[in-house]
Amino acid sequence: MNWKRAKTLFIFVFILVNIGLVIIYIDKVNKSHINDSEDENAVNFKQEEIKIPDNLPSVKNLKMQLLTARSNDFSDYVKGHDHLSSAQSGSLLKGDISSPIDVSNDQYTDLKSYVKDKVYKGSNYEMSQINNKNVTFEQTYNNYPIMNNNKARLQFNVNDNGKASSYKQTAMKSIEPSEGANNDEKQVITARRAIEALYYNQYLKRNDEVMNTRLGYYTVVKEPNVQVLEANWEIKVKHHNKITTYYVEAVSDSPKIIEE
Template sequence: MNWKLTKTLFIFVFILVNISLVIIYIDKVNKSHINDSEAENAVDFKQEEIKIPDNLPSVKNLKMQLLTARSFDFSSYAKAHSDISSEDSGAMAKGDISNPIDVSNDQYTDLKSYVKDKVYKGKDYEMSNIDNKKVTFEQTYDDYPIMNNNKARLEFNINDDGKASSYKQTAMKSITPSEGANNEKKQVNTARSAIEALYFNRYLKRNDEVTNARLGYYTVVKEPNVQVLEANWEIKVKHGEKIKTYYVEAVSDSPKVIEE
């Protein structure tokens, strides 16, 4: 046996093992510093006497990007359906429900079934708001709502007897990723980081309460027929007796805040 060669190989393997251990150690130290930095920058909302929801939506491994969409023209669709008319140069459809749907006592199962089966692309809408006079649905893209947008909305009027007998609808079509070299998908920031952005921008103060946080698309460019949609967190905050809505960019390192 060539002991000199064996000794050389042993030394070489020993050096490689040590190099690997050093790399692993450095990686752990770096991750530890990142976690420590995040912990130092985190806002202690309890100490600040600001209430936030216990269970915020998870965005693990979720990436989103800018979208471009166009308004749907209901003119031809309305002509093919006797119970539907079009308005606003075809941008809005108005429908009559022959058998009004009872939504009293918080019973919305029949209404949701009607939307799914009878309304144009009803499966793409989700219920977003309810009051005594109307029930509102929002159009979705990849299961995320197009928020606060009168070009992607479905509204049912509620009569005094608690029944829905008509609706009006707008919709977007050709929803696709916006063109451009810098429009790659990016990791979505957490809901907590969006709430912290509100705090650092002085929209959140002592005794405020965050009542809801949801992720969706918000319109950042509005043209007559074309819109650009950006991933945003919609955060509702209770300031005393008033509730305000804020939109926080969801994929930006320095998120912009819009107050509605």
């Protein structure tokens, strides 16, 4: 065996191992600095006496972008459907339910089945709000709701007997990414960062409670027939006895905030 060559090879391998260890060490140091920075910027909501939900939705590897949509015209669809009629130049569909659906005692299984099987593109809607007079569904895109939009809504009227007897529907069609060079998909910020944006902009204060957060699309440009939809976090905050809804831009490091 050539010991001189073996010694040289051993020294070379030793140097490579040490270089690798140094690289790993530097990477760990850099990551720890990043984590420290994030921890320093994070709001201690418990210390601020602000309640937030324990389990916030995950947005890992989720990217979204601006969308353009048009109002659907039901004028042709109502032809041949005796229980349906249209209004508002065809953008509003009205329907009567021949056998009213019982929604009392929080039983909505039959209503959801009716929406899926009997309503125009009903599988694209999800239940969003319930009260004594109405049950409201919102249209969705890629399983995310088009929030607080009267152009993408399905609402059932509930009579005094607790039964859904009729409904009104609007819908958006031709939903697609907006044209433009700057409309690439962008990573969605976390729900916590959206809540922190409310705090830093003084919408969220001591003794407030974040009741709910959900991700969806909010209309930022409204025209008669065309709308631009932007990814937003909808955050409901309880200020004493009043609940206020905020929409926080979900694909920006400095998100815009809209108060409803």
